[in-house]
Amino acid sequence: MPENETSSNDHPFINKSAFEVVFCSNFTFYDAKGRVVCSLLKNAYPKEVASRAAKILKHAAKRTSLRAGIYGGVSPQSGIAGYYDYFGSPVDEKCRKTSFTADHFRKWGDVFPLVEYVNLTYQKLHPESWKRQDAAIPDIVRIRKSVFSTLTINEKFRTAKHKDTGDFEHGLGAMSVLQGVFGGLYLGFPDFGFCVDVQPRDVVLFNTHVFHCNTELEHTSKVWSRISCVFYFRTNLASKRCLEVYRQRSGGFDAAGDTFDKCGKALENPSEIVGLIPRQLNPVSLLVSHSQFKCDRTSTRKFTILEEWMELNRAIWGRAGPDLETRSPQCFKSQESVLNDGTERNCLTLKKLVGSKVDYLKSLSRIGISPEIIKEWEERKRSWLSHIHQSRRSGRILWSNTGALNQAFFALCDVANRIFNAIVDGAKAGKPEKSNFNMLLAVHLRAEYHRTFKVKDIQLSLKKIIVKIHDYEFGGTRYKKDMPFRQTDCSSSSSEDSAESSLDDAGEYDYQTEDFEFDYAKHAIPHPNKILCDTFIQRQSAHMDESEAPLSPLTVLIVQPGSPNIPQEHNDQHDGEWSPSVEYRRLKECFLTQQASQHMGSRQWQSNTEVNIVELPAELLQIDRLRDLHVDAVVVHHATPSLSDSERETLFEELKKLDCPLIVHTFVSEDPEHYLLRPRVQEEYNCAINALYAKMTGISEEKHLWSSAQWCAFFRKSVGEVIGTYSLKGAALNDTFVVISPY
Structure with a gap:
């Protein structure tokens, strides 16, 4: 959790006091027009299902700058599993398994019971939304035959107010806490005035395209834990671009054509759950x-x-x-109230500052940076230079996605982001300002390298530092050796290489690694059909009475x-x-x-x-x-x-x-x-x-x-x-x- 709980104007932290209602039991909340906003099912799956999934998924949550905007500018512990399109990311291979899924394919089956329980909960609670999502998702990227393609795993992550982007607009997303010892951190919906007490093994289904957030931590002890998982269908995985990639990698199989026709029609349907209207609340x-x-x-x-x-x-x-x-006034602030005279001047100061050639990072106190941030900046910089020194002793500076040098650099970039936010001080800075600041950062680090080691070699060029800053911004790496796919261009690869690639033990081109059945009886876990069907029998019979x-x-x-x-x-x-x-x-x-x-x-x-x-x-x-x-x-x-x-x-x-x-x-x-x-x-x-x-x-x-x-x-x-x-x-x-x- 960010120590000072600071947040930006676009993504403020919202506390429990801003909400009128706290739901603690099963419920379904509709907006003023009768459209689904959120549902909660308590104790939706057994403890063994949660523990098996958490044992593998907890390793997916890594420190990433991609979601720092909804965590007070600090990089949270978050990661993705399943399939992802990677549009907008500098990686070469698109529309594929995530690196985490490919690296853990032998244990990936331990996640299936969790996905099946959540998928069946979705199907029973909101069958119409489930059918729309089921019709749109390509079979080739389903996680265990579900309507979900992607999982986002968060660890000790309090999100600020935000909307999810890239999810299927005609359906719902799901969220569940797998494990944790915590209090508070309710899932809040600021525009609707209510929040949800989500405890381990609860399943929440909600419209991810409305503003949502987490309230403050209510825990007296400093020792706490919370691992949560978000389930959704990434819409780009059904785009023409991705479907063409699937067809090429699978040798043009017929199912890809069927999937294209099916998904194209499903995605053209008008959304029925966007533009929800709040309603008044009372007990x-x-x-x-x-x-x-x-x-x-x-x-x-x-x-x-x-x-x-x-x-x-x-x-x-x-x-x-x-x-x-x-x-909740903070949820409806207009853009004019945010961009007042003071912040406009701050923005002008920012442009003047990062647009100049003066290395202000050498003397941060001159631009009003707090002593705490300055101290951490110097410590992180010394740590990074120390790893550079150790790498130079081997004769070459080697960067690895999981190596100590890369982690030290990312930690240094975390502090640099805080410095940038302090300079902005609430103003709305765009990409040009951030790009200028990154250039200033790269020049400063290059100068520190020269000053420390008294050399001017090409092992750490300015271009190399800029590339690593871009890697940090995208939350990953550009190196092919760190990617699950090593596919060469089809026109230049030999048939022998193609055959070897298609039979890779890691299943890099076998999208259907979810086909095998999980043996519930062998592991003494109740089957979801038995547990959830019993739960919803009374609900279904009540639904028949529409008089x-x-x-x-x-x-x-x-x-x-x-x-x-x-x-x-x-x-x-x-x-x-x-x-x-x-x-x-x-x-x-x-x-x-x-x-x-x-x-x-x-x-x-x-x-x-x-x-x-x-x-x-x-x-x-x-x-x-x-x-x-x-x-x-x-x-x-x-x-x-x-x-x-x-x-x-x-x-x-x-x-x-x-x-x-x-x-x-x-x-x-x-x-x-x-x-x-x-x-x-x-x-x-x-x-x-x-x-x-x-x-x-x-x-x-x-x-x-x-x-x-x-x-x-x-x-x-x-x-x-x-x-x-x-x-x-x-x-x-x-x-x-x-x-x-x-x-």
């Missing part, structure tokens, strides 16, 4: 998404009505108005579990100031609004549905009598420490008997950006929060607030499955709604 939105995952149409219809009803009074959810841009019969009247129970002794000075006499009674009346008004039927008249079946409100204090709660009302949802207001542990457990044990979802309004102890605070500030905050809460509510300071994790653990133990949480923005305390499903 009931979690119940809607959870029901949509289960294809429970009746529950979806009921909760959609309640969701729209709760949206009538947006002030209760801390919104400034109907404008969606108020949700639009009128709904019965809905009943919402509002429970107020005890009235705290509120000091008079904090009661209603201060208009606009927060107090529990004021908050409670707002929540009550949200449910009792008489305009609900008129607001929900856009659909016939909604306009005819009545909603009944039953309001009871906790001490008068009689579950036996309430069962006759057929309660559809329960809202528990202010489940605070005013209740003793036994009273709280008794209350929720009784509410669980109603067998309906619970929306529990709580206060949590941690600040929305708790894990971004310094340890000393965290301690001061923890000491003050309970005193503040006691002052505002009249509750004894001895009753401490619970953290969000403590609340979720309590509800999982006493009630049922925690679907997620909703954070109330703009409240005086850390208001959180925990949404629980008892079934």
